[in-house]
Amino acid sequence: xxxxxxxxxxxxxxxxxxxxxxxxxxxxxxxxxxxxxxxxxxxxxxxxxxxxxxxxxxxxxxxxxxxxxxxxxxxxxxxxxxxxxxxxxxxxxxxxxxxxxxxxxxxxxxxxxxxxxxxxxxxxxxxxxxxxxxxxxxxxxxxxxxxxxxxxxxxxxxxxxxxxxxxxxxxxxxxxxxxxxxxxxxxxxxxxxxxxxxxxxxxxxxxxxxxxxxxxxxxxxxxxxxxxxxxxxxxxxxxxxxxxxxxxxxxxxxxxxxxxxxxxxxxxxxxxxxxxxxxxxxxxxxxxxxxxxxxxxxxxxxxxxxxxxxxxxxxxxxxxxxxxxxxxxxxxxxxxxxxxxxxxxxxxxxxxxxxxxxxxxxxxxxxxxxxxxxxxxxxxxxxxxxxxxxxxxxxxxxxxxxxxxxxxxxxxxxxxxxxxxxxxxxxxxxxxxxxxxxxxxxxxxxxxxxxxxxxx
RNA sequence: GCUAAGGUGGCAGAAUGGUAAUGCGUCAGUCUCGAAAACUGGUGUCCUUACGGACUCGGAGGUUCGAAUCCUCCCCUUAGCGCCA
Numbered sequence: 001x002x003x004x005x006x007x008x009x010x011x012x013x014x015x016x017x018x019x020x021x022x023x024x025x026x027x028x029x030x031x032x033x034x035x036x037x038x039x040x041x042x043x044x045x046x047x048x049x050x051x052x053x054x055x056x057x058x059x060x061x062x063x064x065x066x067x068x069x070x071x072x073x074x075x076x077x078x079x080x081x082x083x084x085x086x087x088x089x090x091x092x093x094x095x096x097x098x099x100x101x102x103x104x105x106x107x108x109x110x111x112x113x114x115x116x117x118x119x120x121x122x123x124x125x126x127x128x129x130x131x132x133x134x135x136x137x138x139x140x141x142x143x144x145x146x147x148x149x150x151x152x153x154x155x156x157x158x159x160x161x162x163x164x165x166x167x168x169x170x171x172x173x174x175x176x177x178x179x180x181x182x183x184x185x186x187x188x189x190x191x192x193x194x195x196x197x198x199x200x201x202x203x204x205x206x207x208x209x210x211x212x213x214x215x216x217x218x219x220x221x222x223x224x225x226x227x228x229x230x231x232x233x234x235x236x237x238x239x240x241x242x243x244x245x246x247x248x249x250x251x252x253x254x255x256x257x258x259x260x261x262x263x264x265x266x267x268x269x270x271x272x273x274x275x276x277x278x279x280x281x282x283x284x285x286x287x288x289x290x291x292x293x294x295x296x297x298x299x300x301x302x303x304x305x306x307x308x309x310x311x312x313x314x315x316x317x318x319x320x321x322x323x324x325x326x327x328x329x330x331x332x333x334x335x336x337x338x339x340x341x342x343x344x345x346x347x348x349x350x351x352x353x354x355x356x357x358x359x360x361x362x363x364x365x366x367x368x369x370x371x372x373x374x375x376x377x378x379x380x381x382x383x384x385x386x387x388x389x390x391x392x393x394x395x396x397x398x399x400x401x402x403x404x405x406x407x408x409x410x411x412x413x414x415x416x417x418x419x420x421x422x423x424x425x426x427x428x429x430x431x432x433x434x435x436x437x438x439x440x441x442x443x444x445x446x447x448x449x450x451x452x453x454x455x456x
Numbered sequence: 457g458c459u460a461a462g463g464u465g466g467c468a469g470a471a472u473g474g475u476a477a478u479g480c481g482u483c484a485g486u487c488u489c490g491a492a493a494a495c496u497g498g499u500g501u502c503c504u505u506a507c508g509g510a511c512u513c514g515g516a517g518g519u520u521c522g523a524a525u526c527c528u529c530c531c532c533u534u535a536g537c538g539c540c541a
Contacts, residue, residue, distance in 0.1 A: 042503060046510040053475075053510090056522040060474040078521035246466095 001103050001364050003380075004035060014106065021107045021326055028106060034099040041095060045088045052081045104211070107331040108361040111298075114335055117325025123338075124325060129309070130318030132342055133401055140407070141345040142399040143276040146172060148407050149424055154275050164272055164281040168395075171424040175398070175411065176284065176391050178418030180259055183286040183389040186311055187257040192288065195258045197237035203227040205240035208365035211331045217267040230263035235385045238289040243366040247381065249373050253292035253300060257388060260285060277392040278350065286388040293370055294360065297382035301335070301357045304386035308339055308353045311389055314414045317397050318342035320349050334359045339387075341397040352394065353387035 007014050011032060015025040055078040062071040115124045146152035151172035157165040168176060188194060206219055206229050220230040231237050238256055247254070262285050266272040271279045288307060290300045305321070312319045324336040333356045340349035360380040363369075369378040402410045409424040416422050 039503065042510080046503070049510060050508095052521075056475070059521055063474075075521055081521075 001361060002106055002108070003360075003364065004103065007031060007103075007106070008035065013109070017109050018106055021110065021329070021331070027102055031099065031102045031106060034095065034102060038092070038095050038099050041088070041092050045085070045092050048081065048085050048088055052078065052085060055081065105331075108334050108359060110326065110329065111335040111357070114329060115323060115325045118327040119325075120328045122325045123328055124323045126321040126323055126337070128318070128320040129313065130316065130342070132318050133344060135344065135403075137405040139344055139400070139403060141276070142278075142396045145399045145403055145407060145409065146277075149409070149427060151424065152277070162281075164266065164279070166277055166280060166392075168277075171419070171421065172395065172399075174419055174421075175415065175424070176395060178411075178415045179389060179391045179394050180284060180286065181418045182314075182415055183311060183391075184257070184259060186314070187286070187288065187307065187388055190255075190307060192255045192257045195234075195238060195241070195256050197231070197234050197241065197258055197260060199231050199237070199261060199263075200225075200228045201231055201237055201240055203229060205243065205366070206231070206236055208243075209233075209236045209239050209332070209362055214330065217269070218264045220263050220265055231260065232264045233262050233285060234258040234260040234287040235289060238287065238385075239362055239366065239368075239383060242291060242368050244368070246369045246371055246378060247291070248371055249293065252370055252381065253290055253296060255300075256289045258287050258289070260287070262390075277396050280392055283390055283392040285390045288386045288388050290384045291363070291368065291381050292384070294379060294382050297357050297359060297384055300384055301355065304384055305337060305339075305355050308355070308386055308388055312339065312341065312352075315394070315398070315412045317394075317401055317412075319352070330356075332358055332361045334361070341393065343397065343400055345400050350393070352390060352397070355384075355386035357382065357384045359383075 002014065007028070011028065015028045018028050019025040055074055059071060059074045059078060062068075062074055115122075117123065140148070143152075143154065146168075147154070149171070151169050153167040153169065157167045184194065200222065203221075206215060210218075210232075218232045222228040222230065237260070238258055241256075242254070262283050264281060266279060266281060269279060272281075277283075288304050290297075290304065292300055309319075309321075319339050319341045322338050322340060324333075324338065329336055336354065336356045338351050338355070339353040341352045343350050359382050362383045363381045368381050368383075370381050371378055398412060399409055402412065404410060404423075404426075406426040408426040411419050411422050411424070
């Protein structure tokens with residue numbers, strides 16, 4: 001949320017920004033109006049309370065001095081006040097709630113360079129990195145590849161949990177763990193602090209990181225457990241970790257990274273009914289998160305992008321960077337870039353990481369501040385986040401980009417020390433159709449191979 | 457989960473129905489060539505141009521003219537017991 005005082009003092013800036021982002025600045029006008037009423041009501045309420053405090057004080061004095069007549073008279077006088085105060089309080093509470101709701105709807109002030117555009121189709125491509133692989137054989141998508149290799153089971157998972165879940169098995173599951181370790185090591189070396197967080201949060205903390213719309217579309221809440229919700233990203237739990245804290249200047253920046261499971265409803269999301277690992281209700285993610293002084297946030301923004309790029313470069317996966325245009329920028333962000341990885345099967349880039357500078361918008365909701373050295377003044381900190389690696393999408397990219405003619409999958413070199421194997425070997429026997437069995441020329445060799453594997 | 461004791465500013469620690477003592481820390485000023493000590497003033501949030509005022513004792517309600525204090529519900533901490541990956 002924005003600072004009410006800032007809105008009052010910069011109506012023009014906020015209105016223009018809101019209009020640019022949502023097409024209308026009506027909510028700003030509405031806020032100004034409500035906020036004015038609210039402050040008038042507060043003055044009224046304060047005056048009522050003041051007179052109560054005064055009367056109470058005089059009652060106390062009368063009691064102490066033993067002036068019984070005055071005491072009785074004042075009590076009589078005081079008895080009328082609580083009712084009035086209660087009414088004013090109720091009115092105030094209601095108006096305050098309304099005003100806050102509107103305040104939450106006013107979007108963050110964008111960075112001045114955010115490109116114009118209506119929606120995702122108008123996002124700006126910044127650069128492309130890496131060689132797009134060429135295949136001299138018909139390629140398969142990750143679902144076919146994984147099912148043929150029997151390293152994933154999407155039938156069973158949809159049976160037991162519904163669509164959007166997965167069983168990954170054997171080499172694929174180990175590759176998943178290898179990706180996690182690889183990303184953790186990569187960020188550890190950069191001096192970021194590793195954190196493991198709660199996977200459930202109260203509503204207030206979840207709400208701090210995003211807006212109402214995003215929550216309704218993504219957040220799972222736990223039935224019968226008060227207002228507990230599964231996190232959609234460790235961004236939420238990392239932000240909440242410093243809820244209410246005031247840092248000294250020397251403590252900042254706080255650079256964190258975290259590994260967690262993420263849970264998302266994906267209501268209305270395109271592709272949630274598609275089989276596979278690309279869009280799922282549950283996935284593993286290594287997330288980067290920074291709390292910093294306001295003047296430093298753009299510097300760290302670049303760092304966060306570099307860290308993730310480095311990971312994809314080391315995995316030798318072709319990717320591109322795009323910048324979110326106004327129409328595709330979430331309300332709480334000041335600026336955002338995505339990293340998209342190449343998917344040869346659909347001949348498109350697909351989102352694998354999302355970088356954001358939320359400036360002070362998130363931190364204000366949880367009252368996270370920094371005490372300035374010079375003038376002893378507190379200032380709301382800036383928060384930034386970027387995916388380091390969401391493993392399920394990286395798995396898709398690896399399966400599809402590293403597939404071989406025989407259906408086996410090469411393991412990216414940097415991951416081999418974590419997996420312990422260099423290739424996910426194609427299965428020798430394909431018993432599905434008779435013709436294929438006939439085609440197999442060396443059944444002895446196949447048997448030998450099988451024995452070797454089972455010995456391992 | 458049970459039992460017991462607790463939860464008051466950055467920290468320690470009083471106030472048991474009369475409007476949050478005090479100490480430490482910290483910041484500023486005086487003094488000093490400078491520092492220390494000493495002294496003086498400030499040190500949570502909000503409203504107000506200001507004068508002022510309101511709020512704040514883990515949270516939410518309630519009783520009362522008035523609640524840190526009494527009542528109800530909830531949360532958390534510590535210790536012991538129980539259960540458990």
